[in-house]
Amino acid sequence: SLRxxxxxxxxxxxxxxxxxxxxxDPALLDKNTSHYIAxxxxxxxxxxxxxxxxxxxxxSIKIK
Numbered sequence: 647s648l649r650x651x652x653x654x655x656x657x658x659x660x661x662x663x664x665x666x667x668x669x670x671d672p673a674l675l676d677k678n679t680s681h682y683i684a685x686x687x688x689x690x691x692x693x694x695x696x697x698x699x700x701x702x703x704x705x706s707i708k709i710k
Contacts, residue, residue: 664709
């Protein structure tokens with residue numbers, strides 16, 4: 647099942663923490679009603695955007 651895949655997922659040692667959080671906690675994506683994610687060039691975090699405009703991050707969820 648999808649739940650088993652998530653629970654048994656072992657991330658690579660170099661995978662950013664925010665990617666692991668998105669995989670391990672599907673509820674985070676449920677909070678993202680716009681279905682848009684913004685990722686900076688350094689890949690250090692992401693924003694679950696409230697709209698499709700990446701400049702509009704006020705009120706968006708930041709995952710580190």
